[in-house]
Amino acid sequence: GAVVSQHPSWVICKSGTSVKIECRSLDFQATTMFWYRQFPKKSLMLMATSNEGSKATYEQGVEKDKFLINHASLTLSTLTVTSAHPEDSSFYICSARPFSGSEQFFGPGTRLTVL
Amino acid sequence: SQELEQSPQSLIVQEGKNLTINCTSSKTLYGLYWYKQKYGEGLIFLMMLQKGGEEKSHEKITAKLDEKKQQSSLHITASQPSHAGIYLCGADKTGNTPLVFGKGTRLSVIA
DSSP states (O other), X not given: OOOEEEEOSEEEEOTTOOEEEEEEESSSOOSEEEEEEEOTTOOEEEEEEEETTSOOEEOTTOOTTTEEEEEEEXXXXXXXXXXXXXXXXXXXXXXXXXXXXXXXXXXXXXXEEEO | OOOEEEEOSEEEEETTOOEEEEEEESSOOSEEEEEEEOTTSOEEEEEEEOSTTOEEEETXXXXXXXXXXXXXXXXXXXXXXXXXXXXXXXXXXXXXXXXXXXXXXXXXXXX
């Protein structure tokens, strides 16, 4: 089956630092990947759509300069949280859609804690 | 904008009892997904429904999509503690758009 991995699975960082989260499709190519965030006891909120070879599309209210997304290859998208603050602490989940097909496959998530 | 209402928000059932979770969209969907999540963990795919009137079952979990493709229900028969978790429905509007999720239903199963 289609597998999506995320790295790291958890990260703790100091306020003001930047953190990079990787999302990889392991056994398929994904022209489109999606980034979600989830606050405790809340549902998943779409942050942005990552398109291979082009700029990401951000949802309303998501700061593109703060959450940098790069989709450099058909199997890798990265989310960089720049100048992280405690309010950025959250659970970040990515998903990937195969080149052919409509189903989305989700990664296991990355828990970010900003001190 | 797409609205996806999920109910109930939380549910506590006694082990062995049946339960149903509902998910309603304000618009006709391309597809409807059901996931289970343990707190702080990733999503576990349960089922995907794309055809009006479709019904799928896996072990003790059955999901249905109505003919209009706007409402889905997830039914668990003879619930067990292992069924506890957060159930999320995700709506696919066109087959080419990201999933939009309901607020989730937190299920607790007590012995």
